[in-house]
Amino acid sequence: MDKSIHKHPLAMDGKDPNNLRGDPISNDRYFCKDFMDKEWNHMWTKVWLIAGREVQIKEPGDYIVHDLVKESVIIVRQKDGSLKGFYNSCAHRGQRLVECDSSQDSFRCPYHDWQFGLNGDVISCPDEDDYPQGSPVGKRKLVEVRVDTWDGFIFYTMNEDAPQLSEYLDPIPEIYKNHNFKDQIRAQWVRVELDVNWKFFCDNFNESYHTRFVHPQVPSVIDQDHFTSRYEMFPKGHARIIQMGRPSLRDRIQEGEDHPFKMILEDWGIDVDKYSDYETMSEQGWLDLKAAKRKLWKEKSYFHYENLSDEELTESPFQFVFPNIAMGVQADGCILLNWFPHPTDPEKCFFDLWDMGYPVGGSAKGVGKTGRDNDQEFTSTSAGIGKKEKANDQEFLSRTKVNPVKLQEVELDFRDYDGGKGVEDLWDHVVYQDWQLTDGLRRGVRSKGYQEPYLSSQETRVRYFHETLHDYLDGKLP
CATH class of the missing domain: 3.90.380 (Naphthalene 1,2-dioxygenase Alpha Subunit; Chain A, domain 1)
Known part of the structure; x- marks a missing residue:
């Protein structure tokens, strides 16, 4: 070597x-x-921003909240082990869903009790048949944020057109490939x-x-x-x-x-x-x-x-x-x-x-x-x-x-x-x-x-x- x-x-x-x-x-x-x-x-x-470490969200339903200036982002471990990120804003009328890191099977809005699955989809809401435009269940969802990881660190970006994280960080992952930060x-x-x-x-x-x-x-x-x-x-x-x-x-x-x-x-x-x-x-x-x-x-x-x-x-x-x-x-x-x-x-x-x-x-x-x-x-x-x-x-x-x-x-x-x-x-x-x-x-x-x-x-x-x-x-x- x-x-x-x-x-x-x-x-x-x-x-x-x-x-x-x-x-x-x-x-x-x-x-x-x-x-x-x-x-x-x-x-x-x-840009890509660091939100935390993967060890913080090991199990499905574990999530972290990252607040930055005007925005708040939820990053949650999925049932298949992947990560998803969402803006912390209810798909109903914009109420923030959560305030701190935790773990749960779904997200419930504290305002009108809309319930979201870990994948961001609306899975229930009160008076589901009272929407003339159709039930939001299975129709509305939280707005996603791009999430990626490098050696145990979790990053996200609000820019849909940003390069991949590996390209953005280049050549940092290659330089420190022997260190195993995770x-x-x-x-x-x-x-x-x-x-x-x-x-x-x-x-x-x-x-x-x-x-x-x-x-x-x-x-x-x-x-x-x-x-x-x-x-x-x-x-x-x-x-x-x-x-x-x-x-x-x-x-x-x-x-x-x-x-x-x-x-x-x-x-x-x-x-x-x-x-x-x-x-x-x-x-x-x-x-x-x-x-x-x-x-x-x-x-x-x-x-x-x-x-x-x-x-x-x-x-x-x-x-x-x-x-x-x-x-x-x-x-x-x-x-x-x-x-x-x-x-x-x-x-x-x-x-x-x-x-x-x-x-x-x-x-x-x-x-x-x-x-x-x-x-x-x-x-x-x-x-x-x-x-x-x-x-x-x-x-x-x-x-x-x-x-x-x-x-x-x-x-x-x-x-x-x-x-x-x-x-x-x-x-x-x-x-x-x-x-x-x-x-x-x-x-x-x-x-x-x-x-x-x-x-x-x-x-x-x-x-x-x-x-x-x-x-x-x-x-x-x-």
């Missing part, structure tokens, strides 16, 4: 502004209601409402220029230096950065402090005392880690390593999926971030944090685990913080230094952000550090002093996002 990975043929250099038109990035997009309305009419109703466990699912336009996060997650300063804990295990990273832009607005899973040579932990990368090496049986200096520990240790993972994965029951390339075993790609998904993909799990606009206020948005990881050794619960015994020590995976936690007869996914979460599939935890008070357990999570910037940015982009962004080469993907958005607003679907 080829254990290397190469630049994808569809990838453009994501660090070369000559690949772009150079469209200006006006500040009205961050607070103007008219701009928000244009986005709804010309972009949100045209097998991962979503151990944390937190949603908060934030006082900032949704596009702040598109800008933020399309550059790593800020990470050395906003996320100072990360360079100890992920090399954030732009000259060692690979930047890629793909058709339809998707983009990513690939960074090496080793300590940065530029941003070093102070002498005497515990080094998270050393802990990772030790977890894989590597003698860190053999490295003569920091540079050797970073560069040779990174190569030794690849070799150790390649050699020991079966012994440690990391069966999800079997099909991963050498790069996938140790590197840290961060994938942006247009228009509103970011995925931090690593060998042991994935952090998926999804954000979307407030229904009425362009200076508010909702943000979802999904922490996901693989079961280890075939366990239904284990993930990010360094071994198979109880009372084991666990280390962080996708967050890359590297702090070990004790798991006393429990299995945990450690995404922050002090607050690991139990490994089990969870339901939505909608928090009141309250200036950060409502997410105290996430204060040392990398995503919270981004959330802290939102208030200052929301106020700053409204200033008379706002200027056209002065972008570095490593911020080229920021402009690419806005140029793709402009294409949608101009009716030029990429």
